[in-house]
C-alpha cells in the first residue's frame with residue numbers, strides 16, 4: 001500500500017503503530033554515514049558537470065554512493081536497494 | 096592524515112590495524128538504507144534533468160537524501176556530515 005510521503009514524515013497521524021515504527025527506523029538511519037568508501041580522504045565530495053559538454057543523450061549520475069564509476073551510476077543502486085529495502089536511484093541528465 | 100582511497104578500499108595493505116577497522120565500519124554501513132524519507136512509496140527514486148532547460152548558471156542536486164527540496168540540494172548535507180562524520184555533497188550542474 002502506498003503511503004503518502006507526508007504521513008510517513010510527520011507526526012500528524014500517530015494513530016497507526018506501524019507508522020510510528022517506520023518513523024523510528026528512519027531516524028536511526030539518519031545518524032549513519034551513507035558513503036562507505038568514496039574519496040574518504042576528502043571532507044566533502046562534490047562533483048561538477050558541465051551541461052554543455054555532455055557526450056551522450058542520457059547520462060546517469062550516482063546518488064547511492066556505491067558506484068564503481070562514481071560520480072556516474074553503474075547500476076549498483078539495484079544491489080543496494082535489494083539488500084537494504086531502500087529505494088534510491090540515479091539522477092538522469094538529458095542533453 | 097589523508098589516507099589514499101585505494102588503501103581504504105582494498106585489502107592489499109592489511110598490516111595496519113586501524114585500516115582494517117575502518118574497512119569493517121564501511122561494510123556495515125552498506126547494509127542500511129540511505130534514504131530515510133524521500134518518496135518511500137516509490138520503488139526507485141529517479142529524477143530527470145533536461146540540461147537545456149537549466150535556469151541558473153549553477154544548480155546543486157542532492158546526493159545525501161536529506162534535502163527538503165529534493166532533488167535539489169538545500170545544504171542539508173552539512174548537518175548530515177557533522178552528525179555522522181560522513182563526507183557527502185551535491186552534484187553541481189553548470190549551464
Ligand code: FES
Pocket residue numbers: 061062063064065066067072073074075076077078088089090091
Ligand atoms: S550506482 Fe549509485 S545510483 Fe546507480
Ligand code: FES
Pocket residue numbers: 156157158159160161162167168169170171172173183184185186
Ligand atoms: S542537501 Fe543533500 S547533498 Fe546537499
